[in-house]
Structure formats: structure tokens, C-alpha cells
Amino acid sequence: xxxxxxxxxxxxxxxxxxxxxxxxxxxxxxxxxxxxxxxxxxxxxxxxxxxxxxxxxxxxxxxxxxxxxxxxxxxxxxxxxxxxxxxxxxxxxxxxxxxxxxxxxxxxxxxxxxxxxxxxxxxxxxxxxxxxxxxxxxxxxxxxxxxxxxxxxxxxxxxxxxxxxxxxxxxxxxxxxxxxxxxxxxxxxxxxxxxxxxxxxxxxxxxxxxxxxxxxxxxxxxxxxxxxxxxxxxxxxxxxxxxxxxxxxxxxxxxxxxxxxxxxxxxxxxxxxxxxxxxxxxxxxxxxxxxxxxxxxxxxxxxxxxxxxxxxxxxxxxxxxxxxxxxxxxxxxxxxxxxxxxxxxxxxxxxxxxxxxxxxxxxxxxxxxxxxxxxxxxxxxxxxxxxxxxxxxxxxxxxxxxxxxxxxxxxxxxxxxxxxxxxxxxxxxxxxxxxxxxxxxxxxxxxxxxxxxxxxxxxx
Numbered sequence: 001x002x003x004x005x006x007x008x009x010x011x012x013x014x015x016x017x018x019x020x021x022x023x024x025x026x027x028x029x030x031x032x033x034x035x036x037x038x039x040x041x042x043x044x045x046x047x048x049x050x051x052x053x054x055x056x057x058x059x060x061x062x063x064x065x066x067x068x069x070x071x072x073x074x075x076x077x078x079x080x081x082x083x084x085x086x087x088x089x090x091x092x093x094x095x096x097x098x099x100x101x102x103x104x105x106x107x108x109x110x111x112x113x114x115x116x117x118x119x120x121x122x123x124x125x126x127x128x129x130x131x132x133x134x135x136x137x138x139x140x141x142x143x144x145x146x147x148x149x150x151x152x153x154x155x156x157x158x159x160x161x162x163x164x165x166x167x168x169x170x171x172x173x174x175x176x177x178x179x180x181x182x183x184x185x186x187x188x189x190x191x192x193x194x195x196x197x198x199x200x201x202x203x204x205x206x207x208x209x210x211x212x213x214x215x216x217x218x219x220x221x222x223x224x225x226x227x228x229x230x231x232x233x234x235x236x237x238x239x240x241x242x243x244x245x246x247x248x249x250x251x252x253x254x255x256x257x258x259x260x261x262x263x264x265x266x267x268x269x270x271x272x273x274x275x276x277x278x279x280x281x282x283x284x285x286x287x288x289x290x291x292x293x294x295x296x297x298x299x300x301x302x303x304x305x306x307x308x309x310x311x312x313x314x315x316x317x318x319x320x321x322x323x324x325x326x327x328x329x330x331x332x333x334x335x336x337x338x339x340x341x342x343x344x345x346x347x348x349x350x351x352x353x354x355x356x357x358x359x360x361x362x363x364x365x366x367x368x369x370x371x372x373x374x375x376x377x378x379x380x381x382x383x384x385x386x387x388x389x390x391x392x393x394x395x396x397x398x399x400x401x402x403x404x405x406x407x408x409x410x411x412x413x414x415x416x417x418x419x420x421x422x423x424x425x426x427x428x429x430x431x432x433x434x435x436x437x438x439x440x441x442x443x444x445x446x447x448x449x450x451x452x453x454x455x456x457x458x459x460x
Contacts, residue, residue: 024193030135051146063134065378067125068140071124074088083107091141119321133166197233222247264277291327309327321406337371340367383398412432
């Protein structure tokens with residue numbers, strides 16, 4: 001395999017929609033998502049109304065890559081080997097001694113093997129790896145705090161209410177029925193939450209079509225929400241940019257192999273036809289579906305027995321892991337955390353962010369993509385182990401986080417946003433991630449500060 005990756009070598013270029021092609025105003029959207037979930041718990045499940053009240057400082061807890069242990073109410077940040085780097089009970093930090101007491105001398109999280117090898121959902125834990133459910137991590141922590149304050153036992157039972165809150169706001173009929181808080185708010189004022197794509201990105205998509213590439217959009221969002229987003233960020237003619245649009249894809253299940261695959265379905269007025277399709281015979285807009293049937297259509301469209309596909313996405317669980325492991329696709333991960341560690345936002349994006357700050361109250365909160373005082377860097381962290389008898393200080397060892405390690409393992413390369421590469425020629429050669437290369441190789445336009453700092457320490 002070449003040590004470089006180029007879009008010009010690909011026959012098919014696919015995109016996830018949310019937080020990939022479509023960038024959200026993260027602070028506004030995160031507040032809305034948190035309120036959507038919390039309001040359901042308060043109004044439908046009888047939870048303490050104090051859950052609805054947040055201070056700006058509270059948002060420091062909101063950090064991508066955390067795993068909530070549903071059995072004890074702990075949230076953990078994992079190193080690449082599955083050991084616990086940091087942990088909280090609810091939102092309260094566990095000390096190094098408490099971590100050792102809870103997870104043993106090796107600080108091992110017992111469900112790591114299951115999470116690391118399959119990324120599947122579990123009754124024992126939940127992995128927060130995308131911005132659509134990330135505010136739920138903060139809500140989970142605060143619910144555990146509330147249960148502790150009342151003297152109630154913390155068990156997996158509270159998670160059933162969390163799942164109900166998610167379903168109430170995000171189920172496929174919620175957009176049409178104006179159910180919950182999330183969809184009605186976005187429909188009423190999409191500009192408050194969605195960032196339009198720059199003209200450069202639109203021109204980039206058109207240039208790929210002119211170059212003969214098949215353009216593909218795969219999203220787990222339902223067709224009605226997808227349409228609202230695309231019209232706002234790309235314009236009324238957005239369908240002309242894509243050869244195939246797949247909504248309600250139910251990733252990562254979309255990449256499942258026989259016998260678990262779901263059939264594709266056609267849509268009539270955003271309603272799925274009851275009869276599934278036995279195969280795809282032409283480009284168009286479809287719902288649900290599966291990778292093997294799509295692969296057959298792509299063979300026909302490209303005239304190649306094994307078309308080369310690259311897929312852009314923001315979720316390790318839904319995009320990177322299944323697309324690379326099962327689809328054998330090249331994968332480009334959109335990692336907004338890179339902008340918090342040295343990769344500056346493009347000029348157009350910076351102007352949009354400033355405009356939003358001027359238009360809406362910022363409240364001084366931390367953006368969920370920024371490094372956290374409580375959780376540290378998304379990419380690297382100091383692994384503390386309590387010192388032995390007679391030692392005054394803790395021994396410290398710097399490690400890659402499990403999230404960072406997963407990016408290197410399942411992604412071809414990582415970027416902060418598609419805006420960062422839209423102005424480059426299609427034959428631009430990007431260095432790809434490789435186990436034989438330094439951990440800083442594979443990030444464009446530059447590695448995160450924490451990885452650069454780690455490399456300089458390694459070399460000194």
C-alpha cells in the first residue's frame with residue numbers, strides 16, 4: 001500500500017452528513033440537545049427540574065470519547081491499551097487512589113475487549129463518540145449526582161430513561177410530528193444551528209463529479225431532516241451534487257454482512273415503501289439498505305470489479321470502524337478536536353463563528369470540541385499511577401488515548417473539516433496513517449499540539 005492517499009485515485013467518494021459535510025454551531029446545538037434530553041426526563045419521568053439549569057463552567061465536562069459504565073455510574077477516559085486514564089463518578093473526579101481501588105493495580109476497565117473489537121452497543125456501557133448524543137454524557141453525570149444526593153442506588157435502570165429521552169427526540173417520525181424539543185427548534189431557526197457550506201466546498205463537490213467520480217451521501221438521519229439540512233447548507237439544487245443519497249441508513253448496521261443486512265427501500269413523500277428491494281439497479285435516493293447491495297451498484301456504475309471507495313465521516317463507531325473493517329473502504333475522519341489543538345479554522349468558518357457569537361448569546365461556555373480542564377486532551381493524556389511507599393509524587397506516563405489510537409487504526413487520514421481540503425487539487429497526496437510512521441503522520445493540515453509535544457519528548 002502506498003504511504004500516500006489521493007482522492008484522484010478513488011472511483012467513489014462518499015460522505016456522512018451530520019458533522020461531516022454539515023458543520024453545526026456546536027455550542028448552540030449542544031445546549032439544545034442537552035435541553036431536549038433533560039426536558040424529557042423532567043416532564044415525562046419526574047426527574048429533578050434542576051437538571052435543566054446549567055452554568056457555563058458545567059460544559060467543561062462535555063467531552064467526546066468518554067465511556068459511561070452503566071453498572072456503577074462512572075465515566076471513564078481510556079488509554080490505547082484499555083487502562084483508565086481518568087474517571088469520574090457522576091461528574092465528580094476520582095483520584096488516582098480511587099481509580100486504583102476501583103479498577104485494580106493495572107487500572108483495567110473490564111469491558112474494554114468487547115468495546116475495542118466490535119464497537120457494538122452493550123447493556124453494560126455506552127460510548128459517546130459523536131456530537132449528536134455527546135450532551136447526554138453531561139446529563140448522565142448529573143443524573144448520577146442527583147441519585148447519589150438522594151441516597152438512591154446507581155444502577156443501569158436510569159439508562160432506560162436516557163434511551164427513552166433520545167428516542168423521544170430523534171425517532172424517525174419526530175421531525176414530521178414536531179415531537180420533542182430538538183427538531184421543532186431546528187426547523188424554526190436552522191441558521192442558529194447549521195453552518196452553510198462555503199462556495200469552495202460546493203465547487204469541490206462539483207469538480208469531483210466533473211472528474212467522473214461517483215458521489216455518495218450516506219446518513220442515518222431520516223429523509224425529511226436530511227432535506228432540511230442539505231437545502232440550508234448546500235442550496236435547493238443539492239441533489240444534483242450526488243449520484244446516490246441514502247437516508248435512515250442505520251449505521252453501523254448498514255455495513256453488516258449476510259444474514260443481518262437490511263434491504264434498501266424507496267421513498268414516497270418521505271415514507272418508506274413496505275417492500276424492500278432485492279437489489280439496486282440505478283442511482284437515486286433510497287432508505288435503509290446495506291453495503292453489499294450498494295457495492296454491486298457501484299461496480300455497475302464505475303465499470304470496475306472492485307471500485308475504490310473513500311468515505312468521510314465523524315464517528316468511529318458508525319463510520320470509520322465499519323467502513324474500513326467490513327467495506328474495506330478508505331476512510332477520512334473529520335476530527336473537530338484538531339481545531340482546538342492548533343489546526344486553525346478556515347477563514348470562511350471563522351467568519352461564520354464570529355457572526356453566530358454576535359447573533360446569539362455565547363454564555364462563555366467551552367465548545368465541546370475543545371480540550372477540557374477536567375478531561376484533558378482528546379489525543380494524549382498523562383497516565384498517572386500512584387507512587388509506592390516513601391514516594392512523594394505520582395509516577396507519570398504519557399499515553400495515546402484509545403480514541404486517538406482508533407483514529408490511527410481505522411482511518412486513512414484525519415482532518416478538522418472538509419473546508420480544510422476543499423481548495424486542494426484532487427491529486428494532492430496526503431500522508432496516510434501507518435503503524436510504521438510516527439503518530440503525527442496522517443493529520444492534515446497539521447497534527448494536534450498534544451501529539452507534537454509527545455513526539456518532541458520522545459525525540460529528546
